[in-house]
Amino acid sequence: ICLWCFLRPGAAGQGQSTAVCSPSCSCDEDGGADCSGKGLTIVPTGLSAFTYYLDLSMNNITELPAYVFKNLPYLEELRLAGNDLSFIHPEALSGLHQLKVLMLQNNQLRTVPSAALKNLHSLQSLRLDANHITTVPDDSFEGLQQLRHLWLDDNNLTVVPISSLRHQANLQALTLALNRISYIPDNAFANLTSLVVLHLHNNRIKVIEDNCFTGLLNLETLDLNFNNLMVFPKAIETLPKLKELGFHSNDIASIPEGAFHNNPLLRSIHLYDNPLAFVGASAFQNLSDLHSLMLRGASMMQDFPILTWTNNLESLTLSGTKVSSIPADLCEDLKLLRTLDLSYNEIAGLPSLQGCVQLQEISFQHNHIQQIKRDTFQGLSTLRLLDLSRNEIQVIHRDAFLTLTALTNLDLSMNSLTVIPTIGLSSLSQLKLSGNPQMKNVLTAKNLPKLRSISVPYAYQCCAFVACDSTSSSEDNDVKKSTGEDVERISMIMHCSPSPGAFKPCEHLLGNWMIR
C-alpha cells in the first residue's frame, strides 16, 4: 500500500489538513499553489511539503539560487514562465525527482540551463520557448530520459541542436519554429525514433539534405511553412508515417513526379503560396487518405494530375494552369468529391461527371468550354453551385440541368449563349446570364419558381421578372396574361439587372439599339 498516498491530502481523498501556504500565494487542498502575478522577486517560502503544482509565472524573479525547491520533493509541475530569469543555478532544481512539467518560457535565458536540468529524471514536458537562446550545449538534455515534449521555438538558434537531441529516443514532439535555422544536414534527427511532431516553420531554411529526416520512422506531422526552400523537400521520402505536411509560403517552383510516393498516409498537404510552375502528374496518386488538394498557379502544368487511388478526396482545386482536358474517368476515383474548382485553366471540353455523386460546388469559370452535353452534370442531385462563367459556351443540351434539383446558384455569364434550358432548375434562386450578347429573346420564369436574383443581357428582359411601367408593349402584356398565376409570384423576385428605366425602356422596338 502506498503510505505516502494517504499522507498526501486530497490526492488520496483522505485526511483533512489545512493547506499550509505562503502569504503570497493561494493554495488549495490538493497541493496546488498559485503564486502567479504577485510581483515576487524571489521564490516564496512556507509552502506545504506536499505541494505538487506551483505556479510562479508572471513575477519578477531574475535568478534561481541553489536548492530553492529542496522542500518540495513531490513537485510535479513548476511554472516559471513570464519572469525575467536569466540565470538558473546548477543546483536550483535539485531534489525535484518527480517533476514532470517545467515551464521556463518567456524569460531571458541565453542558453539552455543544462546543469540545472541534469537530474530531472521524471521530466516529460520542458518549455524553453520565447527566450533568447542561441546555444544548446551538447549535454543539455542528457539526464532527461522521460522527455516527451520540448519547446525551443521563438529563440535565436541558427542550427539544429543535433548533439543535444542525439539521445532523446523518447521525445515525441519538438518545435524549433521561429528561429534562424537556414540549413538541415543529413541525420539531423537521427535517433528520434519516437518523434511524432516536428515544427520547423518560420525559420530561414534554404537547403535541407536528402537524408536529414532519416530515422524519424514515427513522424506524422512536419511543418516547414514560411521558410526559403527553393527545391521540393525530397527528404520526406524517409517518412513512411507522414500524415500532415506543410511547406506553404516557400520558394518552391516545381513538385516532381512521384513526389509523395513514399508517404501513402498523407491526409493534408499545404503547399500554397509557392511560385509553382510545374507539378508532376504522378505526384498525388495513391494517397488514399488525402482529403483536400489545392494547386493554384502552376502555370507550366499541362497534364491533369493522376489521382488513381486518391479516392477519399473531398475537395480538389486546380486553377491557373495549362491543363486543357479532364480525364474521362475522373469520377470513377473521386466518388467522395464535394467541391471541384477547375477555374482559370484551358479546358475545352467536359467529360461526364456522373460518378461524382456528392458534388456540391463546381467552378469551371474562365476556361474554353463550348458546349454542355446531356450527361455532363447528370445525376448530380446534391449540386448547389455551378459556375460556368467566362467560357465560350454556345450550346447547352435541353436536358443538361434536368437532374440538378438542388442547384441554387448558376452562373452562365460571359458566354456565347442564345438560349438556356430551364427544365430541372426548380430550386434555382440566382441566375447570371449577363454578357451573352446573342441572347435577345424574352425570358420567362416559368420553370424557375424560387428565382430571387437574375442578371440578363438586356434591360428589357427584366420586364418578365419585375413590374415594368405602363408603356410596356402589348406583346409584353400578352406574356403576362398568359402566365396569370406567374404574375403574383414574379413580383416577389427581389432583383433583376440591368433594371429597365427611362433610358432602357421595356418596349422592344424593332430590336434596334439605335432606335431605342
Place this chain on the structure above:
Amino acid sequence: QHKQISGVSSGCQQGGCLTCSDYNGCLSCKPRFFMHLERIGMKQIGVCMTSCPPGFYGTRSPERNTCTKCRLECDSCFNKNFCTRCRAGFYLHLGKCQENCPEGLVRSDTQRECV
C-alpha cells in the same frame, strides 16, 4: 476606450496586455504572449498569457500568438493532432487519446495513459 498598459485600469489587470478596455479586457498582447478569448456570460474577455489554458494549445507566429482548442478527447495538447494529456476515459499513446490501448500495453487510469 483603449488604454495603453502604462496605467493598468480595472479591466486590464494582467501583465501581458498591450492595449485593453475595461469592458473586453486585453485587446492586444505584448510580443511573445498568447491572446486567448475567455467567455464570461455574454461577454468575451481578452486575456494575454505565457501559455494557453488547459484544453488549448499555442501557435507562435511572427505577427501574433494564438490559442486553439485541442481535440475533444484531450485535456491538453501540443498541437491539434498531438495530445499530451487525455480526458477521463481516454488513454494516451504517442499523442493519441484512445479508449483502448494497442496490443501489449494496458490502460492506467491514474495517468490516463497506455503503459
